[in-house]
Amino acid sequence: MLLLAASIVLALSIGSAGFPFMKVWSILLHQLPWMADRPVAWTKLxxxxxxxxxxxxxMLAILVGACLALAGAGFQGVLRNPLADPYTLGVASGSSIGAAFLILFGLQTFIxxxxIPxxxxxxxxxxxxxxxxxxRSQGKMGIETLxxxxxxxxxxxxxxxSYMVSLSQGVINEILFWLMGSLAKRNWGHVSMMLPFLLIGLPVLSYYSRSLNLFVLGERHAAHLGVRVERTKLIVLIVSTLLTAAAVSVSGVVGFVGLVVPHLVRLIVGPDYRLIVPISAIGGGIYVLWADTLARTILSPKEIQLGIVTAFxxxxxxxxxxxxRKAGLAKGG
Structure with missing residues (x-):
């Protein structure tokens, strides 16, 4: 949490219009109700x-990163596969179809x-x-079949x-830029849209973290220990997909967050999902925050797409x- 707080202040200080560290703190503190009447040493701009x-x-970068990392932890826990990520079930491609369709036919602002979100x-x-x-077969969903x-x-x-991209002429760049992910031209309205998903998804996945720990033993053993296997899989997958769809609908396709962050957290804190779930949310927020900071500053004033930075x-x-991991297995670890 301290690292996240420091990252927020540093990210706010970095940009084409550079601000001293203390000025950023002063502006933020001035937004507090009891500080609003204090004299200021900065302009309205x-x-x-x-x-x-x-x-x-x-804030949007933190929410997107937290949602994707949480979804990654959920998918990896249910599918019992550390290589699973939020795009395993095709949610990103499904969201991309809706966005590409609107952009292709010029309907981006019809409501x-x-x-697009x-x-x-x-x-x-x-x-x-x-x-x-x-x-689903006979009321059940096997991991391999899923x-x-x-x-x-x-x-x-x-x-x-890809077919819709090939049909587009004047809007091909707009579609491709959305597919590569970006947080440019977003505002507090998008933050308000993302926040409820995180406030719902984090407690739900935390509640099922004990069940995810038992999933490591296999579905049959988990069922013998009292886990309602099919219900748990369904709820965790739906919540993880909701988090993914919400993030993708706002930021476009941003890869590797849900794959790398839970895996790194697992290396740091161990295999206990009671720790992996909340710390993945924090780690995902930090990861996407710094990736977005690099995206908007490394070639300033030109901006790189966020998905490119996260992939790099x-x-x-x-x-x-x-x-x-391969070296550890070779040594019998």
Missing amino acids: EEAIIVQVRLSRV GMWS IIAFATGMMTLFAVFWLA ILSGVIVQAFLSAFV IGAPFFAYLLKR
């Missing part, structure tokens, strides 16, 4: 840059700024239920998204983790 532009983007969220959830329908169904649906939807950081890091 500087205050607007910190509070309306940067702070909203920083205001919420057009709402439609992307809806198509993401439709994808989840399609995967469940494919995977993963295979997700791979099939994701492959089909990815092809459909996440892919080599995860390759290192795999190499380390």
Whole structure:
């Protein structure tokens, strides 16, 4: 939490319009009700840059990262696979179809700024239920069948998204930029949209963390120990997908967060999901916050897409983790 707080202040201080560390603190403290009457040493424009532009983007980056990392922990726990991530069941591709469709036909604002988030969220959830329908047999969902169904649906939807990209002419860049993820041009309205999902998802996954610990023993052993296996799988998968769809609908496709962060947290605190779930939320927020800070500053005033930065950081890091794990297995670890 201290690292997250320090990251917020540092991220607010970094940008094309550089602000001293103390000025950022002073502006933030001035927003408190009992500090509002104090004399100020900054302009209204500087205050607007910190509070309306940067702070909203920083908070949104934290929420997106926390949701994706929580979803990753949920998927890895239910599927008993540390390589699982929020996009395993094709939710990202499903959300991408809704967004690409709106952009292709120029409908991005037919219900205001919420057009793409709402439609992307809806198509993401439709994808989840399609995967469940494919995977369910005699009232149960096997892990292998669920993963295979997700791979099939994701492959089909990815092809459909690519087809829409090939049809687009003047808006091809807009579609591709959304698919690469970004937090540019977002505001406090998007923060308000994301916050309820985190406030619901974190307690639910924390409640089921004990059951996720028992899943390591296998579904049959977990059932003998009192876990309602099918109900737990369904709830954790739905909540994890809700978190993923909410994040993707606002930020676009941002990869490797749900894959790398829970894996790193597991290396630090061990296999106990009672620790993995809450610490993944904090770690995911820090990860995406710094990735977004790099995205908007490393080539300032030009901005890199957030998904590119997370891939540049996440892919080599995860390759290192795999190499380390392989070496440990070779030595009998």
